[in-house]
Amino acid sequence: xxxxxxxxxxxxxxxxxxxxxxxxxxxxxxxxxxxxxxxxxxxxxxxxxxxxxxxxxxxxxxxxxxxxxxxxxxxxxxxxxxxxxxxxxxxxxxxxxxxxxxxxxxxxxxxxxxxxxxxxxxxxxxxxxxxxxxxxxxxxxxxxxxxxxxxxxxxxxxxxxxxxxxxxxxxxxxxxxxxxxxxxxxxxxxxxxxxxxxxxxxxxxxxxxxxxxxxxxxxxxxxxxxxxxxxxxxxxxxxxxxxxxxxxxxxxxxxxxxxxxxxxxxxxxxxxxxxxxxxxxxxxxxxxxxxxxxxxxxxxxxxxxxxxxxxxxxxxxxxxxxxxxxxxxxxxxxxxxxxxxxxxxxxxxxxxxxxxxxxxxxxxxxxxxxxxxxxxxxxxxxxxxxxxxxxxxxxxxxxxxxxxxxxxxxxxxxxxxxxxxxxxxxxxxxxxxxxxxxxxxxxxxxxxxxxxxxxxxxxxxxxxxxxxxxxxxxxxxxxxxxxxxxxxxxxxxxxxxxxxxxxxxxxxxxxxxxxxxx
Amino acid sequence: xxxxxxxxxxxxxxxxxxxxxxxxxxxxxxxxxxxxxxxxxxxxxxxxxxxxxxxxxxxxxxxxxxxxxxxxxxxxxxxxxxxxxxxxxxxxxxxxxxxxxxxxxxxxxxxxxxxxxxxxxxxxxxxxxxxxxxxxxxxxxxxxxxxxxxxxxxxxxxxxxxxxxxxxxxxxxxxxxxxxxxxxxxxxxxxxxxxxxxxxxxxxxxxxxxxxxxxxxxxxxxxxxxxxxxxxxxxxxxxxxxxxxxxxxxxxxxxxxxxxxxxxxxxxxxxxxxxxxxxxxxxxxxxxxxxxxxxxxxxxxxxxxxxxxxxxx
Numbered sequence: 001x002x003x004x005x006x007x008x009x010x011x012x013x014x015x016x017x018x019x020x021x022x023x024x025x026x027x028x029x030x031x032x033x034x035x036x037x038x039x040x041x042x043x044x045x046x047x048x049x050x051x052x053x054x055x056x057x058x059x060x061x062x063x064x065x066x067x068x069x070x071x072x073x074x075x076x077x078x079x080x081x082x083x084x085x086x087x088x089x090x091x092x093x094x095x096x097x098x099x100x101x102x103x104x105x106x107x108x109x110x111x112x113x114x115x116x117x118x119x120x121x122x123x124x125x126x127x128x129x130x131x132x133x134x135x136x137x138x139x140x141x142x143x144x145x146x147x148x149x150x151x152x153x154x155x156x157x158x159x160x161x162x163x164x165x166x167x168x169x170x171x172x173x174x175x176x177x178x179x180x181x182x183x184x185x186x187x188x189x190x191x192x193x194x195x196x197x198x199x200x201x202x203x204x205x206x207x208x209x210x211x212x213x214x215x216x217x218x219x220x221x222x223x224x225x226x227x228x229x230x231x232x233x234x235x236x237x238x239x240x241x242x243x244x245x246x247x248x249x250x251x252x253x254x255x256x257x258x259x260x261x262x263x264x265x266x267x268x269x270x271x272x273x274x275x276x277x278x279x280x281x282x283x284x285x286x287x288x289x290x291x292x293x294x295x296x297x298x299x300x301x302x303x304x305x306x307x308x309x310x311x312x313x314x315x316x317x318x319x320x321x322x323x324x325x326x327x328x329x330x331x332x333x334x335x336x337x338x339x340x341x342x343x344x345x346x347x348x349x350x351x352x353x354x355x356x357x358x359x360x361x362x363x364x365x366x367x368x369x370x371x372x373x374x375x376x377x378x379x380x381x382x383x384x385x386x387x388x389x390x391x392x393x394x395x396x397x398x399x400x401x402x403x404x405x406x407x408x409x410x411x412x413x414x415x416x417x418x419x420x421x422x423x424x425x426x427x428x429x430x431x432x433x434x435x436x437x438x439x440x441x442x443x444x445x446x447x448x449x450x451x452x453x454x455x456x457x458x459x460x461x462x463x464x465x466x467x468x469x470x471x472x473x474x475x476x477x478x479x480x481x482x483x484x485x486x487x488x489x490x491x492x493x494x495x496x497x498x499x500x501x502x503x504x505x506x507x508x509x510x511x512x513x514x515x516x517x518x
Numbered sequence: 519x520x521x522x523x524x525x526x527x528x529x530x531x532x533x534x535x536x537x538x539x540x541x542x543x544x545x546x547x548x549x550x551x552x553x554x555x556x557x558x559x560x561x562x563x564x565x566x567x568x569x570x571x572x573x574x575x576x577x578x579x580x581x582x583x584x585x586x587x588x589x590x591x592x593x594x595x596x597x598x599x600x601x602x603x604x605x606x607x608x609x610x611x612x613x614x615x616x617x618x619x620x621x622x623x624x625x626x627x628x629x630x631x632x633x634x635x636x637x638x639x640x641x642x643x644x645x646x647x648x649x650x651x652x653x654x655x656x657x658x659x660x661x662x663x664x665x666x667x668x669x670x671x672x673x674x675x676x677x678x679x680x681x682x683x684x685x686x687x688x689x690x691x692x693x694x695x696x697x698x699x700x701x702x703x704x705x706x707x708x709x710x711x712x713x714x715x716x717x718x719x720x721x722x723x724x725x726x727x728x729x730x731x732x733x734x735x736x737x738x739x740x741x742x743x744x745x746x747x748x749x750x751x752x753x754x755x756x757x758x759x760x761x762x763x764x765x766x767x768x769x770x771x772x773x774x775x776x777x778x779x780x781x782x783x784x785x786x787x788x789x790x791x792x793x794x795x796x797x798x799x800x801x802x803x804x805x806x807x808x809x810x811x812x813x814x815x816x817x818x819x820x821x822x823x824x825x826x827x828x829x830x831x
Contacts (some may be wrong), residue, residue: 075629076622078610252611261613271614276521280829287522289670289820290766291828 030449031479033435034180036101047104047216047497054212055099060445067098067442070204079200081255094197095490097441100205101452101472102216105499111174111182111456112466114366119170119458121356122187122343126166128359129342130156140358141351145375148426149348149395151190151341153304155311159328161337162235165460168299168335169228171195171471174366174454176437183369183434185453187349189340191301194471194491195224195457196259201493202469217498221469225266227459232297234461235333243296245269246286248277250302250318260301274302279322282329297333298323304338312338346395346429347373370432374425383430384421387414390430392421405481407433436481441474441492451475453483454494468496522821524615525674527608529816531616532678534605535624538598539655540686544569545585545598546648547714551707552581558707565712568693569686570596585644589651590636598651599631617665623658627651673759677816680759681809684752687739688805690715691749695736696799706730721745736798737790749805753782756812767819774815781808 030038037048044052055063071093074080080091103111128135129146136143146152171192173185202221206213229245236243249260251273264271270286278285278292285292300307306316311324326332342348350371353364372379372390383390387406394402404417421428438449456470473483474490483489544566551562563578570588577584591597606628609621630636631651640647659679666672694712709730713719716739725742726734742748757778764775784804793801 076625077618078613078621078625252607257610258613261610265614270521270524271612272521273523276523278825280825288519289522289525289674289763290519291823292825293519 028440028447028449030438031435032178033449033451034176034178034437035449036176036437036439036452047102050212050216051100051102051209054209055447063098063442064445066208070096070098070208073204074200077200079196079258081258095474095476096197096201096204097450097474097490097492098205098208099440099442099447100209100493100495101439101454102495102497103454103470105497105502107182108468108496109499110365112468114182114184114364115170115172115456115458115466116464117356117360117362117365118172118184118187118352119167119460119464121359122170122189122352123164123166123460124359125355126337126340126343127161127164130159130161130166130339135355135358138358140354141348145347145351145426146342149342149345151304151339151345153339153342155324156337156339160330162238162333163460163462165231165235165462166337167340167343168231168235168337168460169195170458170460171455172458174456175369175434176454178435180437182366182454184352184366185369185434186346187344187352188455189336189344191303191336192455192457193256193259193301194455194473196262197491198457198467198469198471198494199224199262201471201491205493205495213495216495217503218495219468219498219502221467224457224467225263227465227467228263228299229267229269231459231461231465232299232333232335234463235335236296237462239330240296244294245297245299246272246295248272248274248298248300248302248307248319250274250306254301256301263299272298274318274320277320277323279320279326282322282326282331284320284323284326284332295332297335299335304341307334307338346393347375347426350429369434372430374421374428374430379430380421380425383428384418387418389432391433392417392428392430395427395429405433433481436475436483439472439474439492441476443476443478448478450478451481451483452492470494470496520615520670520674522823524612524671526817526821527612528615528671528674529678530608531605531612531624532675532680533682534601534608535655535658536679536682537596537686538601538605538627539652540683541570541588541596541598541601542648542651542655543717544715545588546645546652547711548581548588549585549645549648550714551711554707556707558705558711561705561708562711562715565690565693565708566715569690569715571689582644585648586640589644589648590631590640598648602627602631602651612671615671616662619661619665620658623654623661627654627658630654670763673763674820677756677759677763680752680755681813683747684749684756685806685809687716687747687749687752688802688809691736691739691798692802692806695732696797696802704732709735716747718745718747733794736794740793740798740801741785741788741790750782750785753778753785753805756809757782760812760816763820771819771823774812774819777808777812777815781805781812 037045037052039045074093074096080093125135135141136146167189169192171188171194173188174182175185176182198221232245233243245267246269247260247264249257249271251257261271272286276286277295278287284295286295302318305313307319308321308324309316309319310321324338327334349368350373353368356362356364372383374380374383383392390406392404392406404413406414436451436453439452440447441450452472452474454470454472457467459465472492472494474492475481475483476488476490548563548566551559559581560578563581563584564575567573567578567584587594587597589598592599594600606624609616609624613621662672662675709732710719713722713735718739722735722738725738738745739748741750743750745751760775760778764772784801788801
């Protein structure tokens with residue numbers, strides 16, 4: 001037992017993970033990518049040892065049963081998105097994998113520090129961009145790149161944001177390269193979603209592997225809703241001690257509606273649609289059964305463009321007319337602040353290490369993925385002559401749209417895309433194709449490697465908090481590198497393990513009866 | 519305090535689940551009566567269909583098809599399927615306001631009636647299918663009662679349930695009793711079916727014994743104080759819930775409560791003999807009309823009120 005952690009049992013990669021799997025079923029064969037569970041030579045990584053043991057003892061049938069139970073429970077809870085067909089619409093659950101992805105304490109501690117550093121710098125960057133613009137004066141980032149970005153909101157110029165916390169909720173996408181290190185692929189500072197899946201997956205995996213969960217010492221994510229509420233409340237603490245917080249949703253047809261309702265329910269705050277809001281004399285109210293009532297903090301899950309037809313897109317009916325002016329007047333807080341998108345712009349992304357160095361005087365703890373800006377002529381010609389090696393992305397697009405995966409594209413697709421890039425080079429960036437790490441997934445009764453990424457959630461208000469957990473997104477097609485749910489991606493739970501100090505604290509707490517004498 | 523839109527949705531959830539339950543019951547009674555090859559079966563079908571506004575006698579002859587349409591018609595807004603879909607759609611919009619237990623009962627019902635295999639299941643055992651729906655609707659109401667706070671939202675839902683119930687019962691009784699000179703039926707079996715459509719057979723027997731008499735039935739379903747599907751019981755609940763909901767309203771804005779109080783008083787202080795002599799028709803149509811008026815007044819008071827009244831000066 002004592003040596004169990006340091007000297008991992010040697011297992012070949014060809015083991016059949018679930019003992020009773022039929023021999024004809026494929027064995028687990030990780031490719032060239034880093035595998036979360038197996039090290040080179042098929043050795044199980046120590047932090048996966050408990051889970052591997054449990055999976056082996058369960059067997060394929062039992063695993064299938066548990067997968068079914070899990071899917072049924074998601075359907076019943078309404079954790080679904082709607083697929084609109086020609087005749088009728090059906091509701092589907094987001095595919096969810098049974099096996100948790102496990103991250104050991106030391107790796108998490110780097111991630112946590114790195115994310116905190118990154119969000120601190122990005123908030124300072126936003127405060128600067130919408131303030132004195134020192135970073136532009138100092139020539140660290142090209143002026144036109146920032147001020148010309150479609151996500152730049154000049155309406156935000158010189159507007160007071162409490163704690164300079166612009167991105168109150170941030171969901172960054174991390175990936176693990178072949179070298180085993182984590183990289184930041186993308187920051188999501190607008191209206192990041194997925195946190196409800198993190199919580200629902202946790203519920204499911206606790207039920208699926210209760211014993212293993214307990215033994216492994218997994219850090220809890222269940223506090224996310226109350227931490228979110230505290231973050232939102234801190235945004236108005238300077239002028240109102242017990243603010244009325246609300247969640248603003250585009251409505252029931254939005255694909256993330258389940259999440260909006262879920263967060264509102266767990267925070268115990270009203271879930272509003274634009275039509276529930278009334279703005280009068282720069283004050284924001286909601287229509288209740290008993291007249292109008294002041295609203296102080298709006299956690300909006302509506303894009304910038306749609307929150308106020310007077311200030312942004314005129315044809316929007318999802319927000320409330322006059323909302324932005326009320327915000328300007330300081331009578332309401334909108335979270336995340338409008339205009340945060342300029343900091344997760346794909347071109348600005350390339351400068352984030354410089355941004356961190358500029359404001360904090362530190363090197364980035366979590367590195368960026370190498371990025372070429374097609375706006376620079378030298379980098380453009382390099383990208384164009386090596387299109388078969390790169391992933392080229394349109395700066396403004398997201399969700400896996402508007403991109404070319406060079407190695408997988410046909411010559412014609414590459415030629416067409418090259419034309420598009422040449423026509424508007426400023427709109428494109430290129431990154432080397434990265435082999436995302438793989439994690440074991442249950443596919444048709446067998447354990448198979450699938451590529452995964454990692455989306456942790458970071459809150460910033462009066463302080464920055466990283467939730468010890470994340471959404472692990474899974475590319476369900478074998479070999480596919482695209483994890484977006486809009487493109488056939490799924491998800492799985494993520495276990496962040498407590499370190500020895502955390503564990504000791506937990507054990508102490510458990511050993512002492514609450515309020516009892518020693 | 520609750521959002522006006524949310525209150526409206528909760529109210530509609532109440533109305534739609536009550537409608538779904540009533541329609542399911544009408545269909546079950548039709549199907550069960552159809553097992554006897556008597557005149558009474560046709561009468562039961564006629565009563566049920568007339569009560570949902572479809573008095574065409576040829577339809578009453580095709581009991582199976584009619585029951586199917588009541589349950590699963592995708593086009594007819596007055597089907598169980600559509601009622602449950604709408605109840606669930608409303609519930610989804612106020613998902614944060616109802617407990618998980620309550621939501622899951624309703625979602626389960628919705629998933630059952632929209633399941634691709636539902637036609638087959640219905641063809642296989644129509645009555646069993648409908649009875650399971652009724653049982654699940656009871657579970658839904660039970661879950662709501664046992665897990666939701668009995669505050670404003672819950673009261674809006676219950677007001678919806680009781681307004682719908684009063685209207686549906688009024689319509690059912692109108693079919694049978696509006697014309698005192700020519701009662702729809704005197705047939706013992708058909709009257710038993712009527713009691714079953716009101717879910718009232720066993721409670722009726724306990725009060726009046728097995729003396730199945732049109733006059734007693736009318737009295738029981740109109741005026742009984744304790745039977746939860748009598749109109750009197752419903753109007754009393756409507757007034758009770760509206761009294762709570764209107765507590766903080768000023769006089770002129772409490773119109774819904776005034777209407778509810780008046781309707782309840784009509785039922786409470788009615789004279790059974792007078793109603794019997796004059797025919798129940800006018801009372802029953804007054805119930806339907808006043809429920810509609812209460813519905814309107816609630817909407818004006820709680821949901822679509824003019825903003826000028828509530829803006830700060």
